[in-house]
Each structure stands twice: as structure tokens, then as C-alpha cells.
Amino acid sequence: MVAKISSSLLPDNTTIHEDGMVAFAGIRADDLAKEYGTPLFVYDEAHIRQRCREAVQAFPDGVSYATKAFLCKAMARLAYEEGMGLDVATIGEAFVAIEAGVPAAKLTMHGNNKSYEELQYAMENGIGKIVIDSFDEIAKIEQLFSNGGSPIQALIRITPGVEAHTHEYISTGEEDSKFGFTVSTGLAEKAIDKASNLKAIELIGIHAHIGSQVFTQESFRKSTETLADLSNSFSLPELSVGGGLGVPYLNNETSISISEWGAIVGKVCEDRGVTARVTAEPGRSIVGSAAVTLYTVGTIKKLDGIRTYVAVDGGMHDNPRPALYGSGYETFLARSAASARQMPVTLVGKHCESGDVLVRDGAVPEDITVGDLLATPVTGAYGQSMGSNYNKVLRPAVVFVNSGQAELVVRREELTDLLNTDMG
Numbered sequence: 001m002v003a004k005i006s007s008s009l010l011p012d013n014t015t016i017h018e019d020g021m022v023a024f025a026g027i028r029a030d031d032l033a034k035e036y037g038t039p040l041f042v043y044d045e046a047h048i049r050q051r052c053r054e055a056v057q058a059f060p061d062g063v064s065y066a067t068k069a070f071l072c073k074a075m076a077r078l079a080y081e082e083g084m085g086l087d088v089a090t091i092g093e094a095f096v097a098i099e100a101g102v103p104a105a106k107l108t109m110h111g112n113n114k115s116y117e118e119l120q121y122a123m124e125n126g127i128g129k130i131v132i133d134s135f136d137e138i139a140k141i142e143q144l145f146s147n148g149g150s151p152i153q154a155l156i157r158i159t160p161g162v163e164a165h166t167h168e169y170i171s172t173g174e175e176d177s178k179f180g181f182t183v184s185t186g187l188a189e190k191a192i193d194k195a196s197n198l199k200a201i202e203l204i205g206i207h208a209h210i211g212s213q214v215f216t217q218e219s220f221r222k223s224t225e226t227l228a229d230l231s232n233s234f235s236l237p238e239l240s241v242g243g244g245l246g247v248p249y250l251n252n253e254t255s256i257s258i259s260e261w262g263a264i265v266g267k268v269c270e271d272r273g274v275t276a277r278v279t280a281e282p283g284r285s286i287v288g289s290a291a292v293t294l295y296t297v298g299t300i301k302k303l304d305g306i307r308t309y310v311a312v313d314g315g316m317h318d319n320p321r322p323a324l325y326g327s328g329y330e331t332f333l334a335r336s337a338a339s340a341r342q343m344p345v346t347l348v349g350k351h352c353e354s355g356d357v358l359v360r361d362g363a364v365p366e367d368i369t370v371g372d373l374l375a376t377p378v379t380g381a382y383g384q385s386m387g388s389n390y391n392k393v394l395r396p397a398v399v400f401v402n403s404g405q406a407e408l409v410v411r412r413e414e415l416t417d418l419l420n421t422d423m424g
């Protein structure tokens with residue numbers, strides 16, 4: 001017997017109707033599924049706004065939303081309206097943010113291998129800052145500048161040599177990393193010296209991002225200490241601690257809040273006498289628990305003595321995290337959201353791979369049946385954004401719900417979308 005789904009994993013404005021059906025911001029899950037179909041990403045807009053406000057308070061010198069976690073025009077506008085800048089990692093993310101109406105000056109461009117095209121786009125469109133990741137990038141900027149490009153404000157990304165204690169694929173602050181300039185070998189100092197002496201670059205600070213889904217407070221502390229010491233020795237105006245705050249995905253997990261993370265960073269900077277502005281760029285902690293994905297059960301396969309497979313109409317195309325990192329999720333039946341879940345199941349998708357698992361160790365009530373609506377919580381970050389068209393599956397719609405109203409912010413793909421780029 002597994003306990004009912006923990007309310008802490010659900011969007012803030014989740015309620016349960018008398019008949020047991022879960023509702024988001026006042027709209028029943030079955031009504032959402034009827035109107036928009038499944039799979040469906042449902043985002044609680046007020047929840048996202050609350051997290052944005054918390055971040056703005058926790059980092060009063062400036063905070064950007066890391067758009068890679070989830071980006072569409074409505075999300076870009078929302079984060080900007082709430083006083084955040086936007087962190088973009090490619091020309092594509094920058095384009096969507098600018099198309100959404102976010103001023104380019106509010107964008108920070110990342111990337112360990114920015115192309116000439118991306119750097120030129122940043123210069124021509126007046127992107128606020130870029131975060132420099134390599135000496136080759138500095139050379140590209142110089143070349144573009146000498147060809148008539150405008151100077152650009154920049155931070156240097158450093159690699160502080162800190163273990164993030166997260167999955168190796170999303171750990172980025174160790175010395176063996178493709179990102180940034182290592183501090184311990186002196187490369188970071190060299191990069192700062194080099195960038196400070198170029199007309200093409202106005203060096204405004206240093207940056208570190210140690211990884212994503214980080215729960216270890218000590219890792220944030222250590223990384224901030226390294227940043228603080230380096231920042232103090234060069235007297236640069238900005239110190240960015242990146243993002244990375246972890247969120248719980250399972251009933252038994254807990255994490256610190258955005259405010260607590262801000263307090264840890266603030267304390268280190270205060271203790272070390274940092275005078276630079278201290279900025280951050282959270283993604284997952286802004287949108288992760290704001291969303292659930294709704295699926296329809298298509299088949300139930302009981303393999304006696306082995307396991308029960310429940311297959312739904314989504315899969316690794318809408319949430320590749322379990323396949324990529326072995327990430328754990330919970331699931332629950334939308335019509336009995338407050339019930340204990342007696343039956344262990346493995347929730348799988350519709351792709352031609354055994355690795356197409358959404359929830360390896362899930363549990364549902366025993367009366368689950370084909371046609372039921374299942375929900376997986378905490379799918380707001382790195383689900384839709386990392387999704388694909390594998391098997392030419394159509395990507396799901398995304399709705400924002402708020403005070404009893406649903407807004408379709410990304411429509412479901414149609415078959416003809418699959419031929420958009422096909423020159424056949």
C-alpha cells in the first residue's frame with residue numbers, strides 16, 4: 001500500500017472535488033482532458049508567478065528565469081512581467097523570448113559553443129549580457145567586433161571545482177567539465193584578464209552554475225565562496241550564482257525553498273564582504289512543480305509475478321528525463337486523487353523502446369481501468385522543453401490555468417506539422 005499523492009508535489013492551486021476528481025486552479029482534470037485532449041501539460045499560472053516573486057525577493061540585485069526549463073511566449077512574458085530577466089542558451093531561445101515581447105536587453109545568453117551566428121545575433125539585437133565560456137568564444141567576439149559589431153557586456157563563466165551531488169549528466173561545476181574556465185588551474189583568472197583588456201567586451205562579472213537538481217546546500221555554499229573570492233579580487237560589478245536548486249519529485253523528498261537558497265548565497269557574500277550585485281538564474285525551481293501532465297490509459301498488462309505495465313498515450317517524447325537520467329516520478333489517478341494507491345505499476349509510454357518509461361515504481365488504486373486519466377506531477381521543467389517527435393508522435397498541448405480559466409498557450413501538434421521542414 002502506498003500513501004496518496006503528497007499535496008506538496010502538486011501545483012499550489014490544486015483541489016479535489018467531492019467525487020474525488022482533481023482540479024487545477026478550479027478546473028477539473030477531466031474537463032481539461034475533454035477540451036484539450038491528452039497528453040496535456042497543465043501549468044498553474046499563479047504558482048509560477050508566486051515562485052517568480054519569491055526569486056525576485058531572494059535575489060533583489062537581479063534574477064533571470066532559465067528558459068531551457070520550459071519556454072513558450074506566454075512563459076517568457078510571464079517571467080518578464082514578474083520582474084525577471086531571461087537566461088537563454090541558444091539563438092532559438094533568444095528568438096522566442098524576443099518574439100514574446102521581452103526586450104533583448106533583459107536577456108543573458110549562455111552556451112559552451114556559441115556560433116558566430118549566435119554571437120552576431122546577440123550584438124545586433126542588443127542582448128543585455130553574454131556569459132563567455134571559452135577562449136575561442138573570446139576570439140569570435142573580437143573578430144565580429146573588428147568586422148563592425150558592437151561591444152557586448154559579458155560575464156566569464158568559471159568552473160569552481162564543486163561536486164553538485166546530482167546526476168553526472170547535469171553536473172557542471174566539476175573540474176572535468178565542458179563548461180567554463182577552471183579556477184584551480186588559473187584559467188579563470190587568465191580569461192578575466194584577457195576579456196578585461198578588449199574593446200569588444202565590457203566585462204561586468206563572473207558566473208558559475210554547478211548543475212541542476214542540486215539538493216546539497218554545501219555545494220551552493222562552496223561555489224559561492226569561490227565566486228566571492230574571485231569577484232573581490234577583480235572588483236567586478238556582478239556575481240552570478242547560476243541556477244540549479246533541486247525540487248522534490250517523490251512523496252518522500254524535500255528541498256530548501258528559493259528564499260532559503262537566496263539566504264545561503266546572501267550569507268556567504270555578506271561574510272566575504274562582496275560588494276558586487278549578486279544575481280541568479282533558476283529554472284526548475286520556478287516551473288517544476290507548477291505543472292502536471294495528464295495522460296489517458298490505453299492498455300494494462302499484468303505479468304504475473306513480474307510487474308504490471310500501464311501504458312499511456314504519452315512517453316519519452318513528452319518526458320525524456322526518466323529515460324535519460326533514470327529520474328523518479330509519482331503518478332496518481334485523476335478521479336481518485338486523495339486515495340491510497342495499493343497496486344504497484346510501471347507507467348510506460350507508446351514508443352518502440354523498453355526504456356520508454358515514465359514512472360518506474362509507481363502505484364495506483366486497484367480499480368484502474370483502460371480509459372482512466374492518470375496524472376504525473378512535477379513535470380513543469382525539462383519535460384515539454386526536452387521533448388521530441390520521436391516515432392513522429394505529435395507533441396502535446398500546454399495550457400495555463402488560473403482562477404477557473406484555461407488558456408491554450410501551445411497547441412497540440414497536427415499531422416501536417418510533421419512535414420513543416422520536409423522538402424520531399
Ligand SMILES: Cc1ncc(COP(=O)(O)O)c(C=O)c1O
Nearest residue numbers: 066209212213243244282283284
Ligand atoms: C547556465 C545555467 N543557468 C541556469 C540553469 C537552470 O538550472 P535549474 O533549472 O536547475 O535551476 C542551467 C541549467 O542547466 C544552466 O545551464
